[in-house]
Amino acid sequence: MRLQATGNLKKLISGYYGDLKKSAESGKPIAWVNVGIPCEIFYAMDIFPFYTENYGAMLGARKEAVKYSKFAEADGISKHTCSYLRSTYGSLISKEGPLGKLPEPTVLVETSNSCVTVLSWWRLIEKATHASCFLFDSPMVEYESTGSHLAYQISETRRMIRFLEAETGKKFDLNRLKKVVKISNEGKRLWRQTMELRTNHPSPLTGADLFTHMFPMVALRGTEQYLEHLKMLYRETKERIKSGEYPVAEEKHRFLWDNLPIWHDLRLFDELAKKGINFVTDTYTQAWGDKFMGEVALDNPIKGLAYYTGGGFLNVHIKKRFSVLLDIIGRYDVDGVVFHADRSCKSYSLIQVQLADQLRQKGIPSVIIEADHNDTRDYNRDSIIERIETLAEMGER
Amino acid sequence: MIKESEALNEFRTIRKNLPEYLKKIDKPVMGYFETYVPEEIIYAAGMHPLRISPNDRQIAVGGSKIESFACSVSINFLDQLLNGTLSFLKGVIFSRYCDSLRAIADIWQENSGDSFYHFIPYPTILTVESINFLSGELKKLVNHISGYFNIKIDEEMLTEAIRISNKKRLAVLKFYDLIKKGKIVINSADFFSIISLATIMDSSEYTQKLEQLMQQTELTDDRSIENSIKVAISGIMLESTQFFEIVDKTGMRMVTDDLMFGSRAFKELVIKTKEGPYHAISKRYLSKIPCSTKGNIDLRIDELIKDCKEAGVKGVIFYLVTFCDSEECEFPILRKRLQAEGIPVIGLEGGYRVSSEGQFLTRLEAFAEQIGEEL
Numbered sequence: 001m002r003l004q005a006t007g008n009l010k011k012l013i014s015g016y017y018g019d020l021k022k023s024a025e026s027g028k029p030i031a032w033v034n035v036g037i038p039c040e041i042f043y044a045m046d047i048f049p050f051y052t053e054n055y056g057a058m059l060g061a062r063k064e065a066v067k068y069s070k071f072a073e074a075d076g077i078s079k080h081t082c083s084y085l086r087s088t089y090g091s092l093i094s095k096e097g098p099l100g101k102l103p104e105p106t107v108l109v110e111t112s113n114s115c116v117t118v119l120s121w122w123r124l125i126e127k128a129t130h131a132s133c134f135l136f137d138s139p140m141v142e143y144e145s146t147g148s149h150l151a152y153q154i155s156e157t158r159r160m161i162r163f164l165e166a167e168t169g170k171k172f173d174l175n176r177l178k179k180v181v182k183i184s185n186e187g188k189r190l191w192r193q194t195m196e197l198r199t200n201h202p203s204p205l206t207g208a209d210l211f212t213h214m215f216p217m218v219a220l221r222g223t224e225q226y227l228e229h230l231k232m233l234y235r236e237t238k239e240r241i242k243s244g245e246y247p248v249a250e251e252k253h254r255f256l257w258d259n260l261p262i263w264h265d266l267r268l269f270d271e272l273a274k275k276g277i278n279f280v281t282d283t284y285t286q287a288w289g290d291k292f293m294g295e296v297a298l299d300n301p302i303k304g305l306a307y308y309t310g311g312g313f314l315n316v317h318i319k320k321r322f323s324v325l326l327d328i329i330g331r332y333d334v335d336g337v338v339f340h341a342d343r344s345c346k347s348y349s350l351i352q353v354q355l356a357d358q359l360r361q362k363g364i365p366s367v368i369i370e371a372d373h374n375d376t377r378d379y380n381r382d383s384i385i386e387r388i389e390t391l392a393e394m395g396e397r
Numbered sequence: 398m399i400k401e402s403e404a405l406n407e408f409r410t411i412r413k414n415l416p417e418y419l420k421k422i423d424k425p426v427m428g429y430f431e432t433y434v435p436e437e438i439i440y441a442a443g444m445h446p447l448r449i450s451p452n453d454r455q456i457a458v459g460g461s462k463i464e465s466f467a468c469s470v471s472i473n474f475l476d477q478l479l480n481g482t483l484s485f486l487k488g489v490i491f492s493r494y495c496d497s498l499r500a501i502a503d504i505w506q507e508n509s510g511d512s513f514y515h516f517i518p519y520p521t522i523l524t525v526e527s528i529n530f531l532s533g534e535l536k537k538l539v540n541h542i543s544g545y546f547n548i549k550i551d552e553e554m555l556t557e558a559i560r561i562s563n564k565k566r567l568a569v570l571k572f573y574d575l576i577k578k579g580k581i582v583i584n585s586a587d588f589f590s591i592i593s594l595a596t597i598m599d600s601s602e603y604t605q606k607l608e609q610l611m612q613q614t615e616l617t618d619d620r621s622i623e624n625s626i627k628v629a630i631s632g633i634m635l636e637s638t639q640f641f642e643i644v645d646k647t648g649m650r651m652v653t654d655d656l657m658f659g660s661r662a663f664k665e666l667v668i669k670t671k672e673g674p675y676h677a678i679s680k681r682y683l684s685k686i687p688c689s690t691k692g693n694i695d696l697r698i699d700e701l702i703k704d705c706k707e708a709g710v711k712g713v714i715f716y717l718v719t720f721c722d723s724e725e726c727e728f729p730i731l732r733k734r735l736q737a738e739g740i741p742v743i744g745l746e747g748g749y750r751v752s753s754e755g756q757f758l759t760r761l762e763a764f765a766e767q768i769g770e771e772l
Contacts (some may be wrong), residue, residue: 076729078746080466081722110519112692116496119521119692120726129455131500135692137527139518139534140493149518152530159524180617317516318503341464350467350500354507357462 004055005213005233008196009358012216012229017099023048024103029168032105032125034070036312037136040222040296041161044092044177045170050105051219052125053369056084059091059093060263060374062098069375071096071166077124077188082120083374085114085121092128103133107167109160113138115313134163138310143320150303153310161310163183178298179221181305190230191217197237198280199332202251204240206277208269209247211261218287253392254292254333258355259340259348260373265381277392281332283325287313291324314347321351322358328329329364337366344372369390404610404694405587410592411598412638413664422599425487425546430501431494431634432596433519433685435678438535440558440600441550442542444487448658449474450594450636452482461503468720469748470634471497472688473664478505487546490511495605495690495723513545519692531679532672555674559667565600567664575611576652578709585630585641585651592659594635596624602719625650627771629705633657633688633724636739639751643758646713647765649688653704655697660704661686690722696726697727698734702708705724705740712741712768714761 023030031042042049058387059065065083071090072368073079081084091097108131119135126133136156145153156316161172197204213233220226240246257279262268271277287293292313296304313321329337337359339352369384413416418724419426424445429436432448439446451473459476477483478501487511491502500515515766516550517534520527539550569592575581576588583591591610595603626649631640634657644651667681669672686700687693705713713735717724728744735742745757 064610072738076732078725080720085726116493116499116690117722117726118687120723122727123692123694123730135525136520137520139520139521139530140516141501141518142516148533151597152526155526157525239409274611318507341466343466346467346496346712347499350463350497351503353462353464354504358507368464 003209003233003236004246005229005236006209006228008229008232009215012220012225015225016215016219020048020050020103021099025247029106029170030103031036031107031109031164031168032129032131033109034114034376035218035313036138036155036309037109038221038309039219040180040301040305041157041172041177043160043222044180045172047106047164047166047168047170049219050103051212052088052121053084054219055091055102056088056217056374057263058098059087060093061266061378063264064098064281065264066366066376067373068094068097070134079375079377080343081373082115082117082121085117085124085321087374089124089128090120092125105129107131107164108133109136110134111136111309113309113312114346115314117346123211123359132163132167134160135326136160136309138159138312138315140315140317142317143311144316145307150307151266152333153306154257155335157309158307174301177301178248181296181301182298183223183224183227184222185298186229187221187230188214188235188288188290188293188295190227193290194230194234194237195281195285195289197234198240200241201254201333202246202255203278203332204237204246205281205321206247206269206273207257207261207282207366210264210282210285214288217285219294238319244309248273248276248278250276251280253336253395254278254280255326255388255391256281256283256329256332256334256337257340258352259342260284260345262340262371262379263373264376265379270382272388275389275392277388278315279338283313283321284327286324318354322355325355325359326362329359335395338388338391339368341368341370342373343370344374365391401542402610402613402718404420404606405583405591407606408591409587409612412594413604414574416598417442418598419485420446424600426485426488427513428483428489430451430489430491430498431688433494433655434490434517434683435564435682436596436600437533437555437558437667438512438538438542438550438559441539441554443554445599446596447481447486449477449489450593450597450658451634452477454482463500464490466720467497467500467674468495468718470636471495471501473749474498475501475504478575479508486512489517490515490517492517492519494519496690497587497720503698508714512762513542515541520683527683528679530675531683532675534678535675556677559599559674559678559725560605563666565595565604566663566666568604568611569595572607572611573653573660573663577704577748579623583678585623585644585649586638587639588651588654589638592654592656596658620683625707626712627652627710628768629653629655629701629708629710629713630716631655631701631713632718633690633721634718635716637750639754640716640757640772642755643761646758647761648769649712649714649761649765652708652710655701655704656660657688667724683730688728694727694730698731701731701739702735702740705738710740712743712764714764715742715744738761
């Protein structure tokens with residue numbers, strides 16, 4: 001009962017990396033960007049956006065992150081730092097990886113809206129590549145970007161466009177951006193609708209499904225292939241409900257996953273599904289949902305993109321994080337929360353004990369498991385399964 | 398002889414009995430954790446700005462409220478907030494300094510009850526727009542303090558606070574300069590004690606004592622530790638007297654530093670601008686020699702190299718607090734740059750306090766021997 005969209009996803013991913021190589025060969029500008037940067041602007045300017053986190057996740061999923069991290073560690077980078085940083089930087093300086101030597105960036109564009117570690121990561125890339133670098137400055141907000149903060153985010157978006165024009169020679173065209181944003185909006189709508197289908201009992205998708213299919217949401221927003229893929233995913237998910245063919249037919253527990261997945265062990269979700277535990281929602285893919293990356297008004301797309309850059313999931317304070325958590329627990333009828341304390345994502349993980357305490361006060365059970373999204377060393381799968389099973393047993397009692 | 402200096406003994410006593418000193422402060426005390434929070438605003442509010450430093454107590458409650466891979470300095474801060482050590486504060490002010498401290502801010506916001514809490518959304522870059530944005534945020538901070546404590550803070554009070562802080566900065570910079578030039582010879586532990594107190598003590602009192610100390614020591618002809626090996630110490634929150642004592646034991650002597658609460662906290666003054674004090678303060682804090690958490694590595698390293706050359710430093714000791722991602726990434730870059738300049742560097746890693754004195758001592762002795770031979 002495999003989703004056809006999963007087969008299509010492989011084509012999308014290989015197409016994306018194929019386009020990266022083609023861009024390098026043809027001289028099309030390549031921007032190395034990090035995940036908080038709005039890719040719509042890059043597609044509208046005909047600049048290829050290469051998402052380093054996405055590349056890192058690929059290394060993780062292929063269980064190759066440690067191999068490349070070791071190059072970074074040999075260069076003096078501590079094992080304690082983010083494994084996205086280590087694995088991608090290691091691949092860069094070793095000139096090795098699934099794609100071979102990574103294509104050189106024309107420019108580097110980073111944003112501070114996810115974590116402070118990004119700033120260090122990009123300094124290392126900047127030193128290794130000598131490419132011009134732009135920092136999209138995004139101070140934290142309580143709930144959302146408004147007032148002077150939004151004005152600042154708009155000015156940063158415009159400053160970024162000026163930088164891209166100057167460094168790549170590509171001209172920005174507002175009408176072209178509107179066309180890209182229109183496609184991006186349609187895809188976002190489909191993504192939201194697909195996520196909503198997970199409220200069904202049983203859920204038509206597993207945790208692994210959405211983590212896998214978030215790739216186009218991260219890297220391809222505004223492209224035709226992104227839209228086609230999301231249409232396919234939505235259609236197939238709906239068909240599953242109609243036909244009653246569910247991935248976890250005997251869904252005894254509807255759990256929520258908080259944080260990045262463990263990319264090197266997405267099969268963990270399959271293992272737990274055998275025991276009737278399905279992850280019907282998560283906070284990570286919600287970061288590309290309507291609360292943090294909703295549709296953008298076409299009459300002023302720069303303002304809309306700036307709004308979501310400023311109010312990104314990791315750029316807001318705990319009160320919003322908690323309110324979103326409560327909201328999705330209710331909407332998806334969640335009966336247990338698994339907090340993945342991800343050693344490689346401090347900005348996501350370090351408030352989880354507090355969030356778990358607050359959930360406990362509301363009678364919502366949770367468990368904290370510790371792992372690393374990319375680094376397979378020190379990974380204790382048995383202990384993690386045991387802890388999640390214990391959470392399930394608590395619910396049964 | 399500097400050891401007999403009355404002012405130095407006073408600094409030593411305050412550092413050793415910090416809780417006693419803090420108890421005697423006769424103003425409401427506002428806490429902050431890193432040197433991007435403008436102390437001028439707290440002074441203007443008639444309060445005492447206190448930079449919270451890690452204490453020596455064993456971590457208790459704080460350790461159970463946050464994952465173990467947060468840096469130990471942050472865990473210590475959280476512990477102090479939650480266990481009541483900091484209950485004498487009227488409130489705390491945070492900014493987004495690093496990912497660990499940002500989490501402490503969030504956790505404390507949820508546990509602080511009715512006490513004053515403020516988070517400054519802080520820009521990372523220096524542009525006209527970022528200065529204007531921060532100016533606006535600092536006005537919001539002032540309005541929050543004014544409303545919460547029912548006090549008036551006007552531009553005149555801010556200007557006076559700027560004057561006091563600038564006077565302190567000038568005194569501290571003079572102190573560094575005298576040490577660099579060898580006109581003051583002081584061991585590392587005393588140097589650390591004096592500098593760390595600049596953001597803990599009352600500014601006017603501190604400036605007065607430091608000026609008094611500099612007057613006395615400029616007159617001394619004692620040079621008993623003059624032959625020790627000159628080093629610089631780099632890092633962020635290295636706040637352990639014990640560590641500096643170890644450095645002294647090895648025959649090395651800190652003559653300049655690159656610490657968050659050290660030279661980096663004082664190098665720029667608030668310069669009057671036509672846009673007013675908020676703009677001037679914002680410009681100063683965004684122009685600071687940046688910590689590694691702010692991304693501009695080269696500026697920090699350039700400054701460290703310049704200081705090393707001016708002070709005739711023979712080596713750099715870099716102290717890394719485990720789980721500080723920013724420093725963990727910056728150190729390899731810093732090491733390469735220093736080595737290219739012919740400046741030997743040793744990297745040490747540990748927590749907020751020294752837990753393995755023997756190990757540090759052995760490594761530092763070896764480093765002292767290495768750089769001593771190169772003299």
